[in-house]
Amino acid sequence: MNNVLKAWEVKVKKSQASAKKRAATMFTTMSVAHVDEEASDIKVSHVEKIFSNGDIYIGQWVAENYPHGDGKYLWSDGCMYVGEWCKGKSNGKGKFSWPSGATYEGQFKNSYIDGEGTFTGSLNDTYKGFWVMNKKHGKGKESYGNGDHYEGNWRKGLHDGQGTYQWNSGHQYIGQWKKGKMNGNGIMIWSNGNRFDGNWEGGLPSSHKDLDPLLLFSIEMSECVIHEAESPSVFPSEKMFIWSKGESKNHKHHKQQIRINSKNENKGINLQSVERQGVTICKGHKNYELMLNLQLGIRHSVGRPAPSKSVDLKATGFDTEEKLWTKFPPEGSKHTPPHQSCDFRWKDYCPFVFRTLRKLFNVDPAEYMLSICGDEALRELSSPGKSGSFFYMTHDDKYMIKTMKKAEVKVLKRMLPSYFEHVKTYENTLVTKFFGLHCVKLSGTSQKKVRFVIMGNLFHTNVRINRRFDLKGSSHGRITDKPESQIDANATLKDLDLNFIFRLQNDWFQDFCRQVEKDLEFLEHERIMDYSLLVGVSFRESNQELENSNSEPNSTGTSPRVSSADTDTSITSLNPTRWASVRLGMNMPARVEKTVRSHQNQLVGEATGEFYDVILFFGIIDILQNYDINKKLEHAYKSFQFDPTSISAVDPIQYAKRFRDFIFSVFKEDD
Structure with missing residues (x-):
């Protein structure tokens, strides 16, 4: 497989080299993805295919052995494309997602990001505008992860033409750009009120090239560095598709509606199993440090001395107003280990109540801690729920972790005594099982609080749902x-x-x-x-x-x-x-x-x-x-x-x- 990939990379590089010869004409006008009119009469069926390298395709398919119409392609490395296809290439409207959490949603043409669309990076960079052959080209807006903003013209992925750049410090430049730098007539307005209105060259005022900008404007020009945007690790056009018939492990046509062969036959429905949901939170993911904080806090909570074997709790155990925070400095402390994450504080809500609930639900403390805090990372589900909460799944699918609004935390704290009595009385209750309620408070000026509840995953099973x-x-x-x-x-x-x-x-x-x-x-x-x-x-x-x-x-x-x-x-x-x-x-x-x-x-x-x-x-x-x-x-x-x-x-x-x-x-x- 490595040899195949290397050969493919050589092929891609050659095709990109030849494409550069056409670039001058291709970048002069905006292109919008469309479906080939000749393909409109092609007969399609619905299939699910698993390829020998672990890739999966689900969607419409033609007899010539390629996708055509609507479909989803999931690569074994975690990348995924969902959208329209034409003759085996992503073409039209679609969405591409990367394992890092980055996504692009918009127009595609011949597997290139091409047309109007939005790229959201894993570090909170967001670009909304036009593209040509994977490059930002035309009008567009970029919001950078550090708080900077740019709105204006782009050419081949760089600021070029008229545009406005707003720094998070309050500085602003309005004027001309060339190849990503301030170039031509422009106005720089600093946050302290100083300004320069004139000609720029290579990112500096050209009329004062021989003078020190610090003396001219009483401010460091280093504060006006143009932030580098996040770029996808790999583009859809660089990904390898496998369409040959011999590569398929399973090629199964099925009707869109579930049908039953007869009233009494026990034939069931042989639907293809689907890969686990979510994206693994690895280093570089926007919520990587948050995951580390959660795991450190859980280890700390579960490792506390256990209560007595009795499941009867005193009223003080339900005191939700108790303000007990544990500091987790990176260098460690008397009660916490050193770690590689940021400085944060951790809070357990009613720890003895939830410890008793876990005992009531027959949850082994060691297995609980390994599921959430073991060597395997959590998985973030693809999109937040309707409430705006995010969901995370443990590697073994046993537990689901949900971020909570403050109002939801208040409801759970209020009902906790009644909830405890209910699940204790009715062992077969169908209501959600709660195993822990926690809060992470990040350090710094934001003092952001993220509240979590840990629940049982109803669909933790090897049976195909x-x-x-x-x-x-x-x-x-x-x-x-x-x-x-x-x-x-x-x-x-x-x-x-x-x-x-x-x-x-x-x-x-x-x-x-x-x-x-x-x-x-x-x-x-x-x-x-x-x-x-x-x-x-x-x-x-x-x-x-x-x-x-x-x-x-x-x-x-x-x-x-x-x-x-x-x-x-x-x-x-x-x-x-x-x-x-x-x-x-x-x-x-x-x-x-x-x-x-x-x-x-x-x-x-x-x-x-x-x-x-x-x-x-x-x-x-x-x-x-x-x-x-x-x-x-x-x-x-x-x-x-x-x-x-x-x-x-x-x-x-x-x-x-x-x-x-x-x-x-x-x-x-x-x-």
């Missing part, structure tokens, strides 16, 4: 806005996307109904709304019994509490080790029945009588939103425009009733 649904019981806006080509096994679908009824065996269904009632009573009492039932569906293949799935017992290490439904023959016929791993909401054998809607806004479709076997994972998530003034205003505003019963933001009592009615209409007892 083929479909994910986030269900609220409301209809307004509850449909996926992604095009079909971008919906894969990692996409989270919504209420109006659901085309199944979930059928649970008799005793499991009774346990499910009782637990949902208890959990909703708790949430309603705490004035919580806007929560969801997250459901993961794994379709079982005809030649794959549950005991062959090698699923781990659950996401948190909790010992399973087995329902009386386990005496059913369809369960007891399984391998005993698999039988022991089944619990309410985790690794549950079930059936789903396909439904069809008579109109688009019908919340629950009509049953078709088509069944197939599945394994279900489900739980209640997003339980930290109370019915505050913002939600009340949202309800009042949207009620004027839409049916008040269709929107998510409603009173907790009404929300719980609607949620209950919907869940019990899509979860049924199996006949």
Whole structure:
């Protein structure tokens, strides 16, 4: 493979050398990506391909053996392109992301970044404007990671023409540029009020080239250094695509709609497994130091002396107003080790409560610390949630870490005593399991605080999760806005996307109904709304019994509490080790029945009588939103425009009733 890559690099260099001969004409006008009109009649199918080097392609494909239309290409090194293709090349609108966290979204032409688009670097550099053959060219705006800004003309990746540069110190230059330097007529205005209006050459006032600029303007010209923008480590046009037929490990056509061969056949749906979500946070990533701080803090917290074996806590353990911060200087201290990150402070909220919760959930302290703080880095999920929070996953997928708003922290602190009693009383509760609440306070002038909560990952399993649904019981806006080509096994679908009824065996269904009632009573009492039932569906293949799935017992290490439904023959016929791993909401054998809607806004479709076997994972998530003034205003505003019963933001009592009615209409007892 190394020889292939070297040969490819030589080929790329040769093609770039020949391209330079055409550069003069190519850079004179702006080009916008478009799809070749001759290709419009090409017949395409939908495929999923895994190549021998580990690359993956999912999307539209033509018989000539290349992508054409919408599709996603994931390289084994973590780079990914999602968007339009034409005859095997990225062409049209698309998004390219790098392992560092950098992204480009906009126009492509013949696999080049070409046209209008936005590049966001891992160090917070952002360029929005025009490109030609991977170069910034034309009008554009650049916001640099250090706080500087430039707006104006670009040529071949450099400031060239009329433009304005604003330094974060307050200095400003307005005028002409050439090859990235101030050149021609321009005005420099310093933050102290000094200014120079005249001719510039090579970045200095040309009329005073023989004089010391420090004497002229009483300020160091070194403060007016042009910041160097972050550049992608590799461009899409330099990445290697593999289209030859012999390279494919798996080439599988499938229909866009899930279909069932017959009512009684247990053939399932053989959907391709998808790579783990997220980008590994390595050195150079914008949140690398934040990850180190979190891991250092967790080691410190978990390493404290353990409380007694009893899970009964004193009221003082729930004191959320206690201000206990631990300093983590880089050189180390009496209580903290030396480290390679920045100076920061760490806070544990109710540490003994969460330590007791972890014990209650049967979480081993050593395994917990290794999952979060081991040698493997965390993974940052590709995009923040609707709330603006960021999500991080541990390397083993056991735990999810979410950044929190201050209001969410207040809700969790307020409800913590009731939450503790609820999960202690109801071992099979479906509500989110919380394992820790922490805060990192960065040093420096910003004094930025980042609050984290650590939760169990509902989908920690080796079973393939083929479909994910986030269900609220409301209809307004509850449909996926992604095009079909971008919906894969990692996409989270919504209420109006659901085309199944979930059928649970008799005793499991009774346990499910009782637990949902208890959990909703708790949430309603705490004035919580806007929560969801997250459901993961794994379709079982005809030649794959549950005991062959090698699923781990659950996401948190909790010992399973087995329902009386386990005496059913369809369960007891399984391998005993698999039988022991089944619990309410985790690794549950079930059936789903396909439904069809008579109109688009019908919340629950009509049953078709088509069944197939599945394994279900489900739980209640997003339980930290109370019915505050913002939600009340949202309800009042949207009620004027839409049916008040269709929107998510409603009173907790009404929300719980609607949620209950919907869940019990899509979860049924199996006949």
